Amino acid sequence: MRLLFSLVRKRLGAFSLALFLSILTLAAGIGLLGVSGWFLTGAALAGAAGATFELFAPSALVRGFSFLRIGARYGERITGHAATLSLLSDLRAAVFGRLIPLVPLKGVSSRTGDFVARLTSDIEQLDLVLLQALLPLMTALAGAGGLALLLALTLPEALPIGLAGFAATALAVPLVLVATGRAVGTATVKASADLRIAALDGMDGHLDLAALGALASGEKRFSEAAAVLRQAKLAEARRIALGPALAQLGAGLTMAGTLWLGLAAVEEGRLAGPVLAGILLAILALFEVTGPILRGAARLGSALAAGRRVEALVSAAPSVRDPVAPARLPGVGTLEIETVGYAYDNGRAVLADVSLTAGPGERIALIGTSGSGKSTLLSLIMRLDDVTSGAIRYGGIDIRDATLADLRAHIALLTQDAPVFIGTVRDNLRIGSPFADDATLHAALGNARLDAFVRSLPNGLDTWLGEAGATLSAGQARRLCLARTLLSPARVILLDEPTAGLDAETETEFLGDLLTAAEGRTLILATHAAVDRAAVERVLRLERGRLVPA
Structure with missing residues (x-):
């Protein structure tokens, strides 16, 4: 109130x-x-x-x-x-x-x-x-x-x-x-919230419920929540x-x-x-x-x-805050991950003694099974949360000593579920660079191999994409998100399972284009896909929260 x-x-x-x-x-x-x-x-x-x-x-x-x-x-x-x-x-x-x-x-x-x-x-x-x-x-x-x-x-x-x-x-x-x-x-109010949770859980998990033959239990849970609200x-x-x-x-x-x-x-x-x-x-x-x-x-x-x-x-206090006297990150620098450990609030450890150094322009692939900690490590580099132990530095400066805005101007993250927002192609691209002109937008689309498709659309950059990019294929949506990430001035690009949900042929093409588009930037790619080892300097594996050579 x-x-x-x-x-x-x-x-x-x-x-x-x-x-x-x-x-x-x-x-x-x-x-x-x-x-x-x-x-x-x-x-x-x-x-x-x-x-x-x-x-x-x-x-x-x-x-x-x-x-x-x-x-x-x-x-x-x-x-x-x-x-x-x-x-x-x-x-x-x-x-x-x-x-x-x-x-x-x-x-x-x-x-x-x-x-x-x-x-x-x-x-x-x-x-x-x-x-x-x-x-x-x-x-x-x-x-x-x-x-x-x-x-x-x-x-x-x-x-x-x-x-x-x-x-x-x-x-x-x-x-x-x-x-x-x-x-x-x-x-x-509680019953109304419970019903919304049941509805969204049912829609988000519909395929899994169908595959497990649990649709009836999902419908029952929704019906019970509706009865309580009634x-x-x-x-x-x-x-x-x-x-x-x-x-x-x-x-x-x-x-x-x-x-x-x-x-x-x-x-x-x-x-x-x-x-x-x-x-x-x-x-x-x-x-x-x-x-x-x-x-x-x-x-x-x-x-x-x-x-x-x-x-x-x-009123919930965020666990990540800007420092009182922030340090300014250098334009180009080495990313250092030093004996990093991380655990959830319930005490479950996710990462333990992870160390990694990525020099300017270096390409590193992280592989590992689901739940091994790849996404968590990339999130910590973005400082979506602070490490439990150890430190992450960029250009010799602990990222906890920099403002979040400064950090994210130097490091960009493309997640596996990066959304296409309702709006036009231009609206989606300018999230990465709000004041980019048309030439810059087309250049980013070209790097993501999507420029020819956008130019073929009746309204070009001003074409309406619909909710969640309904007018795009899965591969086109992923390329649009890549172009948006490439518009960022960040010199370090983090990619978390960027080919998730793509078929094998589209996955291979996308990875090849991605490595070309990110030329000159530090690249850390977390993926389950087969990586061309000639295209990266190192391939590392995360196993049970620890980093080992692949």
Whole structure:
């Protein structure tokens, strides 16, 4: 919530306008019903008595309040929702920005679905805090002031009943709903996250589940998660349904108490009957604002639980930080890995006493079975996490003494699952070099042997690739990611299983092109594929976390 309200300050003008329009809408509604009640009752009594009644002024007021209410309501919805959507966009950007420093090797969560839930549904829950909690509540406080003024001028003895009824409905009951709804809200948010995890796990692992004949168990897990969410949502829906009922009950009791006192005042001649009718309908209009407050209060438990989940994510301290007094890495240097060891948080060792030196322009191939530590070693060179023991140096400087931006300007990593982002060819390439011109982009594509294909496309560099590069073959997608990596100014290129998922022929062609394209740069290639030993200076093997000659 602290992060949310820090972002609200950026949109304070829009929210202030929405609040003003909300108060204006409420005031126009009170005026509309109040004048209508007085007008209709006065006209009826005058007609029964055969007296004359001025119709023009009250009918003009009814029309004026009606048009004002429509316009203010429309403006309030437009500005309020626009400001809230902009705020949620800011919040997502801020949360994602906080996620970037959380390293993938020791992140705050190992479940992709949980990250997705926090970035989507949890943040969406927070719109309740403003649209259905704070704005209606502030509007209600302004409305309560108007009610107090109205009763003080017309029926002072009803002032305690009016304010007590409104305070109970707009403040006391919502607080009770919030306090008693925390458990329901927490269960709903957790069940929603569990369902997303089950769905994403099922989609990501569909082929493996099918191969192992475990599709039925995956479907069962998803169905169980859906059933839990259904029960949680039903429990929350029952609480939400209380909102309109309690709003009507509060309005009814307040109007009954006011009517009781008002009838006595009418009998004593201190209050005109049409004025009493106007007061009662004005109270009814005022209580309109309690509906959103009560509905929001019933759902605020979910919003608070979602806020806690988002807060836990953004408050997690990254294990990799820039040094206070950073050293600057040289333009060209030797990469030294000195007796490096690494273990996960659970104590399981991945690397032990790994030592390696790669001079400028040297090509080294790392081979080894899956799980031998190849990907972990490359991640440590990129400082996606810090080594448990030993040191990694570039140009004689420990990489922990340099800023992450400086390190990654000197060392680039192409992973086996490097994504093609939704967008154009140009959009994807400029991730590697944001200000590269077309000639530079085509040169990188040429080095990756993809330039002829891109030039053949109807829109060339501006061709839309679709989600995850749906319009590209696996080999073309891999070459596009290689071109993006080659656009980086880095003098050291790390390649983690760059041919994973390619057929044998495409794999051989890709490796040959890769070695040519990276000419002049230090290259460390972690692969399971057969490597042309003539194309590299050394081939090393990782076995059980230790580096041995191949």
